């Protein structure tokens with residue numbers, strides 16, 4: 001199965017993508033994680049991407065499309081994948097369609113998570129992540145261990161540099177301008193399925209699972 005997670009920053013795309021990928025035994029591909037790894041390794045891509053990410057802006061389409069094209073050709077994607085954070089613009093969605101069309105393939109469903117703005121700002125400014133394995137915590141809903149060491153790998157738990165309130169507000173604005181038009185794009189393809197992302201992590205996961213089980 002080939003799925004796209006769609007939704008504003010903080011709606012829970014990463015949280016749900018990881019859970020669903022375990023259920024379906026397919027990789028969850030987070031473009032944000034790929035870019036953050038490149039930034040921490042100070043690769044050419046990372047150095048270029050950092051200037052956009054720090055301001056909450058999108059990195060240019062031409063940078064990200066090539067990365068995804070390469071990644072979904074890897075062997076672990078043979079039975080499908082979940083894309084978390086891609087596509088984020090109409091040109092990215094068109095490029096993805098073209099890439100898949102080359103092998104007579106296409107996206108099965110686009111799972112959109114919807115959460116109110118006030119809740120999003122709260123979730124993002126209280127998010128913490130492991131800088132080694134990327135495991136996501138939240139000081140309100142899923143607190144990290146008291147010693148700030150990741151329970152999965154022992155790495156340091158930190159706040160993402162783009163989770164400051166100022167950058168979060170900018171990311172939400174950019175989502176409205178650049179990413180929201182994808183709702184229309186995928187509705188026209190009859191692939192969009194909307195989920196209320198306001199419930200608990202388990203509630204949201206259950207509703208996604210129920211939908212996928214009946215497909």
Ligand code: AP5
Pocket residue numbers: 007008009010011012013014015016031032033035052053056057058059060061064084085086087088092123124126127128136137138139141142162171197198199200201202204
């Ligand atoms: P990216 O890492 O993709 O960030 P994002 O889309 O802004 O999404 P987030 O990771 O912030 O949120 P999420 O929806 O995954 O929420 P999460 O599950 O963590 O991208 C970062 C940057 O990279 C971009 O700004 C851009 O610069 C660049 N980039 C990436 N892809 C790109 C692309 N395709 N094109 C161009 N540029 C690109 O949850 C958030 C918090 O809420 C967590 O603390 C979690 O524990 C908590 N939480 C989750 N679900 C619940 C729940 N149900 N109840 C309570 N708390 C919850």
